[in-house]
Amino acid sequence: MKKNLSTNGIYIGVCAAFLVLTVCFHIIVFYHTENPIIRGTAIVFSLLVLLLGIILILLLKGKLVAFSDSLNACIDDIVNGKEDVAFDLESETLTGKFNYKLQRLYEIMQNGKRQVQEEKQSIQEMVSDISHQVKTPITNLKMYNSTLLERHLMPEKAWEFHKLMESQIDKLDFLMQAMVKMSRLETGVITLSVSPAPIYDTIGLALSGIERTAEQKNMEVNVECDSAIIVPHDKKWTAEALFNILDNAVKYTPSVGKISVTVECWEMTTRIDISDTGRGIPEQHYAQIFKRFYREDEVHDISGVGVGLYLCREIISKQGGYIQIKSEIGKGSTFSVFLPNERQL
Known part of the structure; x- marks a missing residue:
């Protein structure tokens, strides 16, 4: 059965081997010469070498013990969940290299x-x-x-x-x-299938979901989009995102209101503006309306659960796009959806 040597065992083994070599050296010298000066010099030289060896081994042992203690202290701090663990990263030593690795592991x-x-x-x-x-x-x-x-x-x-x-x-x-x-x-159960497709068809698919409701409220819906504009996107989920914005526009715009969809193709992105003449959104609520289940206190009388814009942001961001909003109380809102013209890897 294989056994691992302890550190002390290694020290003792090295010292024993060094002592055996010294004795052999003395035997050889005493066997080949009877000159007392040479023999005395050999003894003094051996003793000095032996002393230097012992000092070197003790220094090495001290370094290893200090390295082991430092390593153990860092590991103990990490295991105990200490927030500010001290790592020695300045010194170009073995301890510094190990501390660098430990810091990476800790991070x-x-x-x-x-x-x-x-x-x-x-x-x-x-x-x-x-x-x-x-x-x-x-x-x-x-x-x-x-x-x-x-x-x-x-x-x-x-x-x-x-x-x-x-x-x-x-x-x-x-x-x-x-x-x-x-x-x-x-x-990540659903992965978006992004491929170049006419954005006009996707907008049409989104508009079909609000057509009946907008007609019941006698609302005017205008679309300005070049049918030749091709944008890399997931048609189904992008239509879902645009529908959520349009659905909110219909809900929060009074009867005989107006909704307009405008598409512009820029150098890096394609911009889709969805504007309404509804109640508007306070500027301090711009970020909050994209949170899950968030609804303003003033609109609790209108049906909804507050997930549409959250889903919209998730869908657009997963395609490398983003959404901006501009609104004025009592005059309406404009949601601008930006989709990259090149497929995001």
Whole structure:
């Protein structure tokens, strides 16, 4: 069975070997000469060499012990989760090289720890948001159902309650579908298939989703887009993103309002402007409206769960694009979607 030598064992072995060599050297000298000066010189030389060897071994042992202690101290600090671990990176020594490697390992571990904490916090926030969003429609459904079971209502009134229940069920269904889309995008289950395609067709697909609602509100919808503009994008998911912006424009624009879509092809990007004549968005809320489940207090009377713009930003950013917003209270908003003209690797 193979055994590993300890550090002390190595020191003892080296000293023993050095001592044996010294004795052999003396035997050879004493065997070949009887000159007392030569013999005395050999003895003094051997003793000096032996002394220097012992000093060298002790110095080496001290260095190794100091290196081991420093290494152990760093590892202990890392294992114990110390925030500010001291690394000796200035000296050009073996300790400095090991400390550099340890620092890289420590940074990777810290980044991993932060990522886990952020993901944990994100999951907690999502669970909290979902429970908050689901609570209201479920409470309403229970109330409507109890009323139908406990009271004898006229057929017209019962039909009205059934319609109210249907609207709450539709809200829950929409919420579940939105959550499935979010989870698939965030976890990478869905990968966007980006390829060159006419952006005109994608805009048409997005507009088809709001056509009926805009017609019911007697809204004017104008599109200015050259059918020859080709942009690398995922047609299905980009249409989903543009639909979410258009859907908000229809929701928050009064009847007989106006929505316009304008497309411009620039050197590096293609810009898609979606403008409305709606209520507008305060400037301090520009960043917040893209957060998951965020809704302004003033619009809680309008149907929605606050995930459309969040999904829109996720979809566009995953294609290397970005979104800008410009709005004026009481006059409307413009959402500008920028998609790169070259496919992002």
